[in-house]
Amino acid sequence: MAYVLHPTGNKGGGDPSHAVIQLKPDGTYVLLIGAMDLGQGAPTILRQVAADALGVPIEKILVSNYDNLLPLSVSTSGSRVTLIDPHAVVNAAEDLKRQIREWFAQQHEANPEDVEIEGETVYVRGDRERTVMTMEQVAMGAAWGGGYEPASLIGRGAWQPGKYHAHDPETGEMPNVGAISFGAALAEVEVDTETGTVDVLRFAQVWEVGKAINPLLVRQQINGGYCIGAGFALTESCYPYFPSVEYAPEKMGDYFMPTFEDYPQQMIFGIEEVPHPNGVQGAKGFSEGSASGPPPAIASAIHDAIGVWITEFPITPEVILRALEAKQAGVES
Amino acid sequence: MTQYVGQAMPRYDGIGQVTGTTKYVDDIVLPGMLYAKCLRSPVHKGIIRHLDLSAAERTPGVVGVLTAQDVPGQNIYGASGDQPVFNPDHIRYKGERIAAVVAVDEDTCMEALEKVKLEIEEQEPVFDMFEAMKPGAPIVRPGTTHNLHEYMPGMTTRVIKLGDVEQGFAEADLIIEGRYQTTQQDHAPIEPHVSVAYLDPANRLVIHTVSQCLYFHLSQLVRVFGLPMSQIRYIGGTIGGGFGGKNDIHADHVAGLAALKFRKPVKYRETRREDLRYSGKRGVFVMEYKTGVKKDGRLVANHIKEYHDTGAYGGFSAYATEKCGMFASGPYWIPNILVEAKTIYTNKVVSISMRGFAIINGQSTMEIQMGKIAEALGMDPWELRFINAWRDGDMGASRYIVRGAGALEAMKKAAELAGVQLPAHLMAMSSRRR
Structure with a gap:
């Protein structure tokens, strides 16, 4: 077994994301975000967050992370997007709603605090009958003017998990951490003591993620993380004959990443949720961590099988055979 | 109010990718x-x-x-x-x-x-980071006199300390040491x-x-x-x-x-x-651990010497060395921690970020250390982890405070899904309190 952590966000804080939400003249929305998607699904979850923050059907929102003039997101790295970008999106949605209230109050000579936004319906509290408009009418009025005052309704939001705090030179103190996720991994392996090969038969990995914004994508991340972690654990090396560096892989055929053939016969996924105070609806990032569970879980299962603690990765057949030889020779590996 | 957060939804841009458009x-x-x-x-x-x-x-x-x-x-x-x-x-x-x-x-x-x-x-090049640290080793960066990254002028070791590690070892009933090496991986x-x-x-x-x-x-x-x-x-x-x-x-x-x-x-x-x-690769880390533990399983001290090979240029490596050190004691409450971390230049391709950057190295190695400790104590590995796992309010190496911890909950869920029966006293534990 293995039990590991993954910190969310870049080290030390000061790691912002920005978001912009534009209300289009027909009452639909465009969410502009700088978060790049490597396949983990940033636009998908940020659209979910935006739909909740605006209280509108998700189909009304287009997410673009490939336009010109994107607002800044420090990077898609450090499992930071799920913790940080949702705050930027929520702040942009709140800013947009504030502008809508102000514009609406101006048109109806009311107080912005009295303007109620219920999803796609806007009215002045206590005067609903006379003032009610759909968001489409609001958007059209603000955009085209005509009988209304024109206004550029564009919400902006930014957030970072605290200001950057450099390491203290004496103690290394760096107290600012966005959030920490927790993983537990279990492996069952078969070790061929003749050839040294390791076959992972069953694997389970659970991540405590605060709140799974999208459980399907969480599961996919755990799945993908397994492959990177299992490659790290068992097969992948850019210098397989180190200290000689003259031989290096140059095609996929000689760089041994796990394939479907290496996938365990049984894979168990689990999600646990303990809402984190720093996250939107409790959500924190975890995805990179799912690569960290497999190496120690596999190493631990190998120990269980052959009674040796292997201390180097990747645990290639050669490493296994040498460890078995050393064990036989009575030398502690 | 709508509630989309929490829903399993297919990827927004998935159709284009699976249909090849x-x-x-x-x-x-x-x-x-x-x-x-x-x-x-x-x-x-x-x-x-x-x-x-x-x-x-x-x-x-x-x-x-x-x-x-x-x-x-x-x-x-x-x-x-x-x-x-x-x-x-x-x-x-x-x-x-x-x-x-x-x-x-x-x-x-x-x-x-x-x-x-x-x-x-x-x-003459140098490829091994320990060779690169020896006096007289080939110099990777022209105009410098050694191959170590300087965190501040003249500072070649990043120190992260919590409590007093020597005092911790004095209190320990058992000390377990281990040296581990991680792989150079391509994306x-x-x-x-x-x-x-x-x-x-x-x-x-x-x-x-x-x-x-x-x-x-x-x-x-x-x-x-x-x-x-x-x-x-x-x-x-x-x-x-x-x-x-x-x-x-x-x-x-x-x-x-x-x-x-x-x-x-x-x-x-x-x-x-x-x-x-x-292209850039995941850099090699060597981690040397000395961990002190009480007979009842409580971790009391962890001394880590960390070596990270950045290759020919700096990249994000110094950042990663520090981040690894901050978390290389794992998700455990250990009152006394000392990390001494070095980033070393060699004539290899540049080390860069890769999934689990700077974290996979410390987690993988500390967990083998934990396995060895459980074995030496004759203690169930679950029990050892449950005793020491972070609870809310615990402090990590660089003095960050753990909040919203779901450590024990993750382990309980894994046991449940895999059909492992945990004893009642472990099931009664919670990340909310020690």
Whole structure:
């Protein structure tokens, strides 16, 4: 077994994301975000967050992370997007709603605090009958003017998990951490003591993620993380004959990443949720961590099988055979 | 109110990808587009004595060449600001870019590259970080006297300490030591590094990128091109896998420089071979642990010596060394921790970020350490972890406070799903309190 952590966000804080939400003249929305998607699904979850923050059907929102003039997101790295970008999106949605209230109050000579936004319906509290408009009418009025005052309704939001705090030179103190996720991994392996090969038969990995914004994508991340972690654990090396560096892989055929053939016969996924105070609806990032569970879980299962603690990765057949030889020779590996 | 958060929804952009209609950067083909290929160093370390590109330049179909002299801004990029786009003199790793040939197609580029006359005075390289730390070792960075990263001037070890580790060892009933090494791993995404650049009608430089961090890279590229940010349209968003490898610039600088010089669209892409051999990798870590524990299983001290091989340039490695150290004691409450962490230069390709960057190394190794401790104590490995797992309010190595912890809950769930029966006293424990 293995039990590991993954910190969310870049080290030390000061790691912002920005978001912009534009209300289009027909009452639909465009969410502009700088978060790049490597396949983990940033636009998908940020659209979910935006739909909740605006209280509108998700189909009304287009997410673009490939336009010109994107607002800044420090990077898609450090499992930071799920913790940080949702705050930027929520702040942009709140800013947009504030502008809508102000514009609406101006048109109806009311107080912005009295303007109620219920999803796609806007009215002045206590005067609903006379003032009610759909968001489409609001958007059209603000955009085209005509009988209304024109206004550029564009919400902006930014957030970072605290200001950057450099390491203290004496103690290394760096107290600012966005959030920490927790993983537990279990492996069952078969070790061929003749050839040294390791076959992972069953694997389970659970991540405590605060709140799974999208459980399907969480599961996919755990799945993908397994492959990177299992490659790290068992097969992948850019210098397989180190200290000689003259031989290096140059095609996929000689760089041994796990394939479907290496996938365990049984894979168990689990999600646990303990809402984190720093996250939107409790959500924190975890995805990179799912690569960290497999190496120690596999190493631990190998120990269980052959009674040796292997201390180097990747645990290639050669490493296994040498460890078995050393064990036989009575030398502690 | 709507409630979309918490719903399992398919990927927003998934349909295009599974039906093959999504256009990736390498799918972009523009009228009159040129291609670039780079001349790379055939040696690990040396000094360029002579470079003659004239025969390459005269090859039919070749439009021109690029060297360090064609960089309008500063010939520097990388997270540490220490990598030349085209190395003009001191080669630090095999495969380092020296020049580029720009031609009507890639075959012509390759033909021209064969005609380049390059003389390098080879020097003795160093590949192993412990060799690199010995007195008299070959020096990786010209103009320096040693191969260690300096966190501050003169400071070659990053120290992170909590409590008093010596006192902790004095209280310990058992001390377990271990030395571990992690692997150098490649990202190997389906899509290798690629970039397409051209000038738009407003004479703005447009770059289609596979970057996973637009603004990081834009900040580096403006320096290389000598252009303000407003003069670059940097379009990303569609990436065929990255895993951290696209957190470093590998192609945009070359494509952009070529488009600026030749004022035509230019595509620059790495082959799989170039990607596997010369692109950045996950760096090797060696972790030395000395962990003190009480007979009842409570961890009382952890002394970690950490060594991280950054390769030929700095990249994000010093950051990663520190981050690894901050978390390398695992998700456990240990009152006394001392981390001494070094980042070492060698003549290997540059170490860069990769999924689980700086975390996978410390977690994997500390967990083997925990396995050894459980064995030495004759204690159930679950029990050892439950006793020491972080609860809310616990403190980590760099004095961060643990909040919203779901540590025990994750382990309980894993046991339940895998059919492991945990004893009642463990099931009664919670991350809310110790």
